[in-house]
Amino acid sequence: MRTAAIVGAGPIGCSVGLALRRHGVVTHVIDADPEAARRAEELGAGVAEAPAQPADIAVIAVPPGQVAPVLAEHQKLGTARVYTEVSAVKVRLYHDAWAHGCDLTSLVGGHPVVGEGGSWPREPREDLFEGRPWALSPTDATDILALNRALELVALCGAVSVLLDPETHDRAAALVSHAPYLIASLAAARLLDGDESAVRLAGQDLRAVTRIADGNPELWTDILTANAGPVADQLDGWAAQAGLLARELREVARSGDPARPERLRAILRSGAAGRARIPGPWDTPLD
Structure with a gap:
């Protein structure tokens, strides 16, 4: 993996960017709030701009209800070759993604287990995912390239992949x-x-x-x-x-x-x- 796009400059997205940059991955941070993207760049999570060419993978790190429309938008823009996300529910994700006309072959649902006190961390950390379980939920439609890229992403972040179908x-x-x-x-x-x-x-x-x-x-x-x-x-x-x-x-x-x-x-x-x-x-x- 050489390039990645992080869509959503919150603590999870920035932590993914920080973890990937440790391994020399060129990361791009995209956020609806340009100021949030600039802060992510200052933290070292990646450059605050969209990639000029499709990234190897894009991580959609936005609130659960926004994942499907944001995914649809970036698939139309060609932000990346494959996509994953970080929400805690998968069946509804795939239903919403299908309803928004998303390409499900390039999508791998993801769920890093990093909650603290019932909430996600407030501050980004490059070691946030070290040793933590990270669920990946491909479907029958998922392309093998997408799954392999998602597995590589999890490994680079230092987490442990757990493969589960969406219902499970x-x-x-x-x-x-x-x-x-x-x-x-x-x-x-x-x-x-x-x-x-x-x-x-x-x-x-x-x-x-x-x-x-x-x-x-x-x-x-x-x-x-x-x-x-x-x-x-x-x-x-x-x-x-x-x-x-x-x-x-x-x-x-x-x-x-x-x-x-x-x-x-x-x-x-x-x-x-x-x-x-x-x-x-x-x-x-x-x-």
Whole structure:
């Protein structure tokens, strides 16, 4: 890969530019706000102009709802030979791209997993993607050149490629990210019903459980509604388990017999086992 275009001069786009430039890739930063592109150039993320010839790859790093129209625009302009993007939902992406008349053969959906506290990073970093998983979601229409270029991009950024078809990606994202964000938000919202003396008892455990509830509500509304079906399926599973546990605990409260809650013990054991499946530090290679 010799050249790349970054469309969107936010923290993710600039971080991609910084990472690629470490490897000698000539990067071009394009943004609807010329001042944002100039700031990206000052940071060293790339030159603030469109490439004179089609770049080897373009990374569409704009908010999820803008990806399809921006992709369509740059495909018409011939900004690059192949395209990828960085949004957290894939089925809706491909549906919207098709509706906007995009060429799906040159598109590989992408999702770098770099969220911090429920939000994407506020500042660009050249090492942002080091050791992190980066999902790529080609379809049957995807050209092999496009997939290979996307794989090369991920490798140059120092991330670990995880290949998932769009439907599998969205179900996985609902399980490990989207539904947990909603659960954390529900747990945090319950604090609004507590009096001041109760909230003063909150410690680090509660902070850890609710940390991601600090995410941007508008961005997360877009993500959750775009992946509504898989997220709803996860919530149904949570609700069913919560209902069973509530009934068991009420029976314990009624009977006064602490030896009864076998389902509770099983859930707590399962929770510990499930947490053990989460990959270790981000610098640990993933399967």
